[in-house]
Amino acid sequence: MEWRCEWCGKPHEEDDPPCDNCGHGSFERAVVRQGSAGEENSTVVWVCTDCGREHTKHSPPCSRCNNGTLERREKTISDDELTQRPGEGSGGDRVAMETTTVWVCARCGREHARHTASCNECGSADLEETEKRVSESETAVPSYLDLVTPQYALALGAVLLVAAVAILGFAGVIDVPFITNDVPDVENVPGSADQTESGVELAEVERGVVDAVNSQRDSQNVGSLAREDRLDEIATFANQQRVKAAVTGEGGVDEAQVEELLSGECQSAWSAQNTVPVESGDDASQLTQRLVGGGFLADPLFGNENIDTIGVDTHAADGRLYVYTILCVSS
Numbered sequence: 001m002e003w004r005c006e007w008c009g010k011p012h013e014e015d016d017p018p019c020d021n022c023g024h025g026s027f028e029r030a031v032v033r034q035g036s037a038g039e040e041n042s043t044v045v046w047v048c049t050d051c052g053r054e055h056t057k058h059s060p061p062c063s064r065c066n067n068g069t070l071e072r073r074e075k076t077i078s079d080d081e082l083t084q085r086p087g088e089g090s091g092g093d094r095v096a097m098e099t100t101t102v103w104v105c106a107r108c109g110r111e112h113a114r115h116t117a118s119c120n121e122c123g124s125a126d127l128e129e130t131e132k133r134v135s136e137s138e139t140a141v142p143s144y145l146d147l148v149t150p151q152y153a154l155a156l157g158a159v160l161l162v163a164a165v166a167i168l169g170f171a172g173v174i175d176v177p178f179i180t181n182d183v184p185d186v187e188n189v190p191g192s193a194d195q196t197e198s199g200v201e202l203a204e205v206e207r208g209v210v211d212a213v214n215s216q217r218d219s220q221n222v223g224s225l226a227r228e229d230r231l232d233e234i235a236t237f238a239n240q241q242r243v244k245a246a247v248t249g250e251g252g253v254d255e256a257q258v259e260e261l262l263s264g265e266c267q268s269a270w271s272a273q274n275t276v277p278v279e280s281g282d283d284a285s286q287l288t289q290r291l292v293g294g295g296f297l298a299d300p301l302f303g304n305e306n307i308d309t310i311g312v313d314t315h316a317a318d319g320r321l322y323v324y325t326i327l328c329v330s331s
Contacts, residue, residue: 002029003015003016003027003028003029004027004028004029004044005017005019005021005022005024005026005027005028006024006026006027006028007019007022007024007026007058007072008021008022008024008044008046008057008058009043009044009045009046009056009057009058010022010057012027015027015029021057022057022058043074043075044072044073044074044075045072045073045075046058046059046070046071046072046073047070047071047073048062048064048065048067048069048070048071049067049069049070049071050062050065050067050069050114051064051065051067051101051113051114052100052101052102053065053100053101053113054075054100055070058070058072064113065113065114100131100132101129101130101131101132102129102130102131102132103115103116103127103128103129103130104127104128104130105119105121105122105124105126105127106124106126106127106128107119107122107124107126108121108122108124110122111132112127115127115129183230183233183234183236183237183261184237184257185237186237186240186241186244188244189240189243189244189315189317190243190244190247190248190317190318191243191247191315191316191317191318192315192316192317193236193240193313193315195316196278196282196287196316196321197278197316197319198278198280198281198282200278200282200283200284200287201284202314202315202316202321204284205284205287205288205291205314205321205323206312206313206314208284208285208287208288208292209288209291209292209312209314209323209325210225210227210310210312212288212292212297213225213292213297213302213310213325216297216302216303217302217303220303222303222304222305223305223308225307225308225309225310225327226308226309226310227309227310227311227312228265228309228310228311228328230265230311231262231265231309231310231311231326231328232311232312232313233311234258234261234262234265234311234326235271235311235312235313235324235325235326236313236315236324237257237258237261238253238258238271238313238324238326239273239313239314239315239322239323239324240313240315241253241254242273242322242324243315243317243322246275246317246322247317247318258271262326262328264331265328265330265331266309266328266329266330266331267329267330267331268306268328268329269326269327269328269329270301270307270326270327271324271325271326271327272296272299272301272302272324272325272327273322273323273324273325274291274292274294274296274322274323275320275321275322275323276290276291276294276320276321277290277319277320277321278316278319278320278321287321290321291314291321291323301327302327304327306329307327307328307329308328308329308330309327309328309330310325310326310327310328311325311326311328312324312325312326
C-alpha cells in the first residue's frame, strides 16, 4: 500500500480520500520498503501524553490509562523490530514490536505504567523513565470474552439454573424438594380439635357442615363443592388462631399468612366463620344444625357458582364450638 492518511496513518491502496477510518481528507505517500533487513523506515504512531503508550491509530482514550490526549509522532522502525511468532519457523507471520515508556523503581525494579509519587511495591520515590520494547499483544486491552473463562461460565450457568428452579418452584410450576409451603402449627391452643367435652366427634360435625352447604347449593343448581385436605389444613390454622385469641386474648388470625398459604391453591378465596354454644346432651347433628343455622348459610358466597372446593375446621373450647370454612375457586 503506497498511500496513508496524514491524520491517523491508515494505509490505502490509492490516493482516494477521505480516509475510511477517520474521515480525514488528505493522504500522503507511504514509505515503500526497500533494501534488506535492518534498513530503517518511518511510520506514524499516536503517543499518550500521560503514560507514553503508543497506538497505531488515533483512537483516544489511551488503552492503558484512559487519557484522552494522543500526540501524533513520526517513528523510525527497522526490520529488526519485527520478530517471528514463536514456534512457526522462518516462514511464520511477523509480529510488530513497539516501544513504550515505563517508570522503573531504582530500588526493587518494579515497572509502573505512570510516573507515580512512589513505587507501589517498596515505596521508593526514585523512579527512572525507561523505554521498553513490547509486542502489541502484551499491551492490548482484553475484551469481555477474554475474561470469561470456562470456570466463570460454568459458575454462571449453575447460578442461573438454581435461580430458574427456585422461581418455578415458588410459582408452583414444578415441585422442588427444598421449597416447602407447609401450614405452620399454632402452639398452646385451648380446647380440643377432636371432640367436645361430652365426647362428640368434631370430624362428624365437619362432614355435616359440608353436607349442609352442598345440599343448599344443589337446591340452587350451582353444583356441589369438593372438600380438599390442603384447604382443611389452612382452615385449621386460621381457626386455631381465632380460638386462641377468643379464649386467651392473645394474637389473632394472621390474614396475610392465610392469604399466602392459599395463593398456591386458589385463584380466589373467601372465609366464613361461626361460633355457637355447646349444650349438655348435644350430638353431632344438633351441633351441625346450630353451626349452619342462624343465617350462616344465607351468606351469598355459599351460592357462588364459581366456587368449586371447600375446607372446614371445627374446634371446641371453653364451652363453645368454633367453625371456620374456606371457599375456593381452584387454580
